[in-house]
Amino acid sequence: MDYFAQQLINGLVLGSIYGLIAIGYTMVYGIVGMINFAHGDIFMIGGFIALISFLVLVSLGLTAIPLILLIVLLVSMAITALYGWTIERIAYRPLRHSFRLAPMLSAIGMSFVLTNFSQVSQGARVKPVPPIITGGYTLHEGAQGFAVQLSNIQIMVVLATIVVLALFTWLVSRTRLGRDMRACEQDQTMAALLGVDVDRTISMTFVIGAALAAVAGMMYLLYYGLVDFFMGFVAGIKAFTAAVLGGIGSLPGAMLGGLAIGLIETFWSAYFSVEYKDVAAFSILIVVLIFMPTGLLGRPEVEKV
Amino acid sequence: MSANSARPSPAAQPSGSAFILKKALISALVALVLFSLMIGVRTEAGPQGGLIYWTRFGDLAALVGAVFGGSIIVELLRQWWGPVDKDSIVPKPVQSAISFAGRWLAPALLVFAFLVPVIFYNQRYILDLSILVLTYVMLGWGLNVVVGLAGLLDLGYVAFYAVGAYSYALLATNFGLSFWVCLPLAGILAAFWGVLLGFPVLRLRGDYLAIVTLAFGEIIRLVIINWQSLTGGPNGVSGIPRPTMFGIPLTPGDDGLAARLGIEFSPTHRLVFLFYLILAMALLTNWVTIRLRRLPIGRAWEALREDEVACRALGINTTTTKLTAFATGAMFGGFAGAFFATRQGFISPESFTFQESALVLAIVVLGGMGSQLGVALAALAMIGGFELFRGFDQYRMLVFGIAMVLLMIWRPRGLIGHRAPTVFLERNQAISSDLVKEGHG
Helix, strand or coil, X not given: CXXXXXXXXXXXXXXXXXXXXXXXXXXXXXXXXXXXXXXXXXXHHHHHHHHHHHHHHHHCCCCCHHHHHHHHHHHHHHHHHHHHHHHHHXXXXXXXXXXXXXXXXXXXXXXXXXXXXXXXXXXXXXXXXXXXXXXXXXXXXXXXCCEEEEEHHHHHHHHHHHHHHHHHHHHHXXXXXXXXXXXXXXXXXXXXXXXCCHHHHHHHHHHHHHHHHHHHHHHHHHHHCEECCCHHHHHHHHHHHHHHHHCCCCHHHHHHHHHHHHHHHHHHHHHCCCCCHHHHHHHHHHHHHHHCCCCCCCCCCCCCC | CCHHHHCCCHHHCCCCHHHHHHHHHHHHHHHHXXXXXXXXXXEEECCCCCEEEEECHHHHHHHHHHXXXXXXXXXXXXXXXXXXXXXXXXXXXXXXHHHHHHHHHHHHHHHHHHHHHHHCXXXXXXXXXXXXXXXXXXXXXXXXXXXXXCCCCCCCCHHHHHHHHHHHHHXXXXXXXXXXXXXXXXXXXXXXXXXXXXXXXXXXXXXXHHHHHHHHHHHHHHHHHHCHHHHCHHHCEECCCCCEECCEECCCCCCCHHHHHCCCCCCHHHHHHHHHHHHHHHHHHHHHHHHHXXXXXXXXXXXXXXXXXXXXXXXXXXXXXXXXXXXXXXXXXXXXXXXXXXXXXXXXXXXXXXXXXXXXXXXXXXXXXXXXXXXXXXHHHHHHHXXXXXXXXXXXXXXXXXXXXXXXXXXXXXXXXXCCCCCCCCCCCCCCXXXXXXXXX
């Protein structure tokens, strides 16, 4: 039971990170109708920028950890958001009215560019970081000496996810920008006729998605203590799986799917085999698409002839 | 294209040096922020395990300067060239010259391909490279059945390549079966996996299909890595037998081909044999594809690509149509995989990553999705381009990615944009208006 509780905690933390990435996928899919294949790599870039800015801040002589973390968070969100904006501008906007597969292929190309850009610029080796936030609580001491641990960093990841999600939900449901986004999702032409700047709204969608991915990247860095240039690929596919599982286009669904994927992956590694955890996640993607193509909270897609 | 209406006309677009300079400045500023940390600071794990970093402001400045200069050039080119998607009027003589070249290019290429081992007999490097190019031509033609003809975006094609390669490698090393027995088996096994993948994804379309096939490719690769007792895991399978010329080995021994023919042995013989083998296999793929296109099933593939709903309404069984497309494409992938295994003599999961799938897909897209000649030319250009970057290995995939993005922006339909259905009405027919009134026809 203790083992189960510990895995539950681990799974929820991992799931929060997946959920944050998945929101970027689901948002872009909802509005533009394309899979932003490079989104996983945006997450990776976010992790790298968090790492580098952390390193620079520490060497500049800052010692207050909360202040450093706040600055790192803001810097990585800002720069990664700019990456999202630039990518949309260069690789997706010219193809918006092109044929169906063009943006997808362009996104795959962009994903290669980002992966190899960070490999060339930062080297291929894994970048380890010493644990920044240490300590934690022992929730329950088991009979066989197995204790359920809840570390401070796990609390922080979950708290940060909740705060970011609350902000994001407010943004989508209560602001002008959020209303524009929802309008563009329903009908771009009509939204444009009613005075919504569609180009700008789509740009902002990418910016927000990238900023959320940057938060996920930073949390990943703090939680696992390492980044490498290839981590975006697998994380990206898993987050996409989460978005599909939750019902693509649905924002709460993305978070729910992220948690589900995190839990499944953790429990699979804990009770079956670590080697096949990615196989499990990918198989879930296939199974979900076969039996539940609309996901948990998605709306069925009606094709008009 | 519908984009035309949304875009301002060229006359309304601002020009002049102030505008260009402003645009270039903004680009440079964006580049400065983007690259500030990623290029300006280089991190590395230090000797004690901690992270160290050093700055590279020179590189950063150079890159930002390059972006500034580059965006001025791009903007000038754009104003000089005019709008990208405008139909340029090609003069009559040039048009006829192009169509003449187009008619004779394929036969000329074919003759040249047959002569390659004769011309470059002593240049081992070129022979090796042309074998590689032909392997990708074959893969491209195989994937073309799925993507170009049936319009099903397959991002996991390398899985079938892997199935073919491992089928041959394992059958040959464990049971001592010869290449010629394994070749059909590899194709059949790959086709079987194609059907297996095809079943679950029948209901999916477009992007979903792409992601599922990608996941499938990754699953196959992960299983190969982790199922160590069967596949040797990351170490791969080595000592795969070389092909024999229908039972006659190409070795220096007494029973080798050279000894039987009474000529001096040379390792080039095997290369030449491999070259003609893959050429024959590729041409077989091409021939089968061309013939299939004229069969009802080929017509059904093209119809499926154009409009699935209409296809179903006309009574075409989309299930079997999709499955045969997957199986046919996968079978050719399996053949190519078996060839790859016998050529290399060693295979490992490293060779079957997603990058490989993307490369083959890029060849098909670059070739114009459906054009056989285009795919061949694209494979030549891609693999040749890759070879140019042999010295700069780490920049290879970076340049590949940039090329893919630029290509999509510049020519989304590929170099030889050819997607016309093979059958169409010869002339336009006027349909009387009372036939198409609302509520009728």
